[in-house]
Amino acid sequence: MIKASLRFVWLAVLAVVAVQAQAEGTVKIVDQYGIGSLLLKVVKDQKLIEKHGAKEGLPIDVQWNTLSGGAAVNDTLLSGAADVATIGIGPLLTIWDRTRDRQDFRAIAALGAVPVxxxxxxxxxxxxxxxxxxxxxxxxxxxxxxxxxxxxxxxxxxxxxxxxxxxxxxxxxxxxxxxxxxxxxxxxxxxxxxxxxxxxxxxxxxxxxxxxxxxxxxxGGPSTGSVAAASAKWRSDNPKTYAAVRAALADAAKLVETDRAQAAAIYIRQDGSKLSPAFVEKILGDSEVSFSTVPQNTLQLGTFLHKVGVIRHEPKSWRDYFFNDDPSLKGS
Missing domain, CATH: 3.40.190.10 (Periplasmic binding protein-like II)
Structure with a gap:
């Protein structure tokens, strides 16, 4: 009887381990239309998550979808229909505020400072x-x-x-x-x-x-408009996949910085845009536009939303609503 009970417990443990193992290597990503999330479009086009997974011996199945609007995207995150999603700083602060001590959604990385x-x-x-x-x-x-x-x-x-x-x-x-x-x-x-x-x-x-x-x-100056966000649970359950996403975004930022023509072609291809490459390149070359995974000038909006009562928790630092993967980053 005791042996049977121990065997049952052991099988249960193996089942949990199997589920966790299956979770690693799959990521569902929801993007939005527009140049503000260009880094994710580069990641998709160049299969950068898959490449980083392969380096670690982990095949990663990346599933993509595109929606319009922060509200719809937040819903996909909350429902579990997406693991990672493009959202604006405003929607990020809302979902961070409402899921603290639960799913705990935060930003993985900034996607760039593109003015609106x-x-x-x-x-x-x-x-x-x-x-x-x-x-x-x-x-x-x-x-x-x-x-x-x-x-x-x-x-x-x-x-x-x-x-x-x-x-x-x-x-x-x-x-x-x-x-x-x-x-x-x-x-x-x-x-x-x-x-x-x-x-x-x-x-x-x-x-x-x-x-x-x-x-x-x-x-009062340039600011990060969009981020890639995920839940703390997905991050902890999928450390290798999460690391591949972060590394892929960093690679995408380097590509946009060094090859504007290729970045423009990728945007047109991934968004199905009819704009000319020259027009998109001109936007990417605008002095007001930059692409970095480090957040810039985001806390101000969080302070305001708390002051007027839109969010209950006041962020004291940008690190409150970003995962603290690199303590050396000098964001804002």
Missing amino acids: YLVSNNPRIKNIKDIGEQDRIAVVSVAVSQQGRLLQMASAKAYGDAEYARLDRLEVSMPHADATTAMLAGSSLIDLHFSNAPYQYQELENPKIHKVLSSIDIL
């Missing part, structure tokens, strides 16, 4: 205070997207913290590609679009569209 612009085709609108009840602002996810959070920050600066959500009711949820088409066509549905790259650059090619505000204006 609020643009308008209405000549009446010169600054945020010109936006009125008759106007409509396209964002990928009302209030909760990266652009939505930045607009709240801009509203607080213009009208005071109590009015941070003043413009939320004027927002319309719309994918960036659809909003760009509407703006260029002069549609009556929207007259502003809080955009991202490459769409904002396409829009500004039209002389009837102008920039009202940028993330650089709101945050």
Whole structure:
């Protein structure tokens, strides 16, 4: 009887070990459209996760999906449909705040500092205070997207913290590609679009569209816009796969830095873009654009979101919502 019980326990242990072993070597990644997550597109195109796994003797099955908007991406992370995902700093702070001491979602790495612009085709609108009840602002996810959070920050600066959500009711949820088409066509549905790259650059090619505000204006300088995020549990259960993801992102950053033409070609290929290589290369060469896995100027948004009550826990450092894999990194 005792031997049978011990055998049962041993089989149970083996089953747990087998499940853990099966977990290593598979990663489900959800990306978003746009140049802001170029590093992940390079990782996918060049099969960099698979290459780093192979170096460690671990075949890695990488499964990819692409969605539009931070809210949808957060849902995939929370449901377990994705292990790693591209999200903006605003959505990251929200999911970090709500899952502390549970799944504990944090950023693996920054994906770059690519500014986002609020643009308008209405000549009446010169600054945020010109936006009125008759106007409509396209964002990928009302209030909760990266652009939505930045607009709240801009509203607080213009009208005071109590009015941070003043413009939320004027927002319309719309994918960036659809909003760009509407703006260029002069549609009556929207007259502003809080955009991202490459769409904002396409829009500004039209002389009837102008920039009202940028993330650089709101945050006082360049800042990381998007990150790759995962849960602490997935990280601890899959240390080799996690390490391969981190190493792949670092390699992708080097490629973008050293070969702009190849990076542009990869973006066009992976996003199915019809933009010319020269146009994309021009964006990548913009002095406001950079790609680094080290976070830049992110804490300010977290401090604001806590101050107005959007998140309950105040981050004291960028390391609170990033995994501390390299204590020597000098992020912000």
